[in-house]
Amino acid sequence: MTTPTTTELLTSYRHLYRSALQAVQYSKPARYVIRDQLRLAFRDRSNLASYHPERIRRTVWFFHAASQSRGLEHRICKTLVRVHWERTRVDRKSWKHLLREREEVEKASEKVKKRLAERGGDVVKERGLRWRGWEGVVGMLNESMGLCLR
DSSP: OOOOOHHHHHHHHHHHHHHHHHHTTTOHHHHHHHHHHHHHHHHOGGGGGGOOHHHHHHHHHHHHHHHHOSSHHHHHHHHHHHHHHHHHHHHSOOHHHHHHHHHHHHHSOHHHHHHHHHHTOOHHHHHHHHTHHHHHHHHHHHHHHTOOOO
């Protein structure tokens, strides 16, 4: 597959953005989540190799169906947006929460410290593992329906 031109990328971005906004009915937290997800997807140059116009077309159709009725497509879209919004909220903890978590880990028993050490003790790695199941479900949905959701 050849790499897409700038015009094709811009058109795809605009079609996806417009249809996704219609799907979430321009609601405030959802529109920002969609904007951020699309920007992340289209700014990443490694995704250019996986550019499929047919998948984008099907995704636009999916968003159009989500905007027309409050059926299964609308609920899937709403859930995807909600999970991404919650996911970014969890990762953006205030300094007080981070300090409290660190103090709890320091006060933890030796047994818990040993378990953390066996796992690697990396909180960032643990957060990534937490969402692996969800990303697998979204990936299977994309493959079965030929979509490009994130």
